[in-house]
Amino acid sequence: MSVLVYTESEQGAFKKAAFEVASYAKAVANQLGTTVTAVAINANDTTSLGNYGVDKVLNITNTQLGNFNANAYASAIKQAAEKEDVKVVIVSSSADSKYLAPLLAIGLNAGYASNVVEIPSNTSPFTVKRTAFTNKAFENTQINTDVKIVGVSNNAFGLVENTSSATTEDFDPSIPELGVTVESVDKASDKVTIADAEIVVSAGRGLKGPENWGMVEELADVLGAATACSKPVSDLGWRPHSEHVGQTGKPVASNLYIAIGISGAIQHLAGINASKVKVVINTDPEAPFFKAADYGVVGDAFQVVPELIEKLKAFKAQQ
């Protein structure tokens, strides 16, 4: 009856989102008076989960699961859920977790609420608060089924340390036909992804051309941030689609979002609204982004950004 959490790893190391969903699962387990069981797939070292309140790890090691496969991963988590007789399953909002969650929901006959931003306001009826209308509103949703799946929005809950002595048990689920096989992966492994990032540095048409992104990347480097861009920039082909944030692009829920040369169209603001602190740098003091931002600098990005990089380097050196 424990709460099950799928803790994602990449190349054997847990993602930050794994610790966040584990922290969330612990809070839900406290509400329900039960324990937390994690499912880990091809993770090298599961002991770190004990820092975030996990009591037991079902550790799956299987070369067939070397690449992510939604069907196979959903099936493995389903088998873990059935073995442990769980009623609540927690997943993250990564691209992979959002891919597998609906399949898992059908497999478990479970109701699924995505983009959840708080722990359940009530456990009976089970009610969660989630974002809707692309962050223009919140929806309180009740999950009516016996088994429930909660997809936690990135950075919504944060990491909460809870030391426990997690026991690890090897688990060997049967693997279904994959159906979809990975042929190639094109990913910059040294960069922070928008989904995982605590800080996102984003730039728009105000930068005038793709050749001017050096300073955006440098600012991101200094802050350990991910880079993103506005819709026109991705439509113009200055930056890849995967960096486009906004209503039809990726949602951003970072702790800090820095917008450089982005005017702040309603569709853009909707996509980044879940970020906690927003900074805008723009030459136009009338840009709508100033109404949505916490901090603003009216100025030329080509002057402000390099200077901000220097100030931040000095700040980081002091820390």
Add this chain to the structure above:
Amino acid sequence: MKILVCISHVPDTTSKINFSDNDTKFDTNGVQFVINPNDEFGLTRAMWFKEKQGASVAVINVGGAETEPTLRKALAIGADEAIRVNTTATDGFSVAKQLANVINTGGYDLVIAGRESIDYNGGMVPGMIAGLINANFVNNCIGLEVDGTSVKATREIDGGKETVATSLPLVIGGQKGLVEESDLRIPNMRGIMMARKKPLNVVEPIDVNAETTSVSFLKPTPKGAVTLVSSDNLDELVSLLHNEAKVI
């Protein structure tokens, strides 16, 4: 190849969002509805399969009669026929069940849905359809080629993309990248005239229990005014971000 494109009828991206009935219902007053953008990218890709590979393209929506103009627009863009499942869309699961029922009887090879609707953002309908009809599934799809029954697809992943091989029958959770923004089609007069004559079949729903219920809505608390920092005093910005906002 028989293609079914699932169309969600959603408020235009510029809409102001308000609620009525004690914040339990979305207030449609003064709201213009459009084809869900993620679905429109998929529909436009389906047009390519129709024109280059002779595919047939049907569009489907679960909703009341008020959603028909959105289906007519999809017909004007070039779909051959439309289907409306005559019930109010409640949760993602019940919508997926209604769609799966039509798909099972219609014998579609490829089902294209948007990765999520821009209203409820559930992001579950395409995957649930795949689970229900036992088809292959590619989510966040940004590239799709079909040759016979073999499929090459590109999926956006966190921080990059991935190329996968799969086969029909297939369900796609589509998004921008399937086609470019500039490929989207605005219906012309001829398309609009032809759309009036194309079949729009209304089918009755099956019995489904919703798995989730929308209880109430709330809007984010209004923001305080922006704190402006002079461009020649960026030390202050660093200090505010560190000491006040505590984000660096």
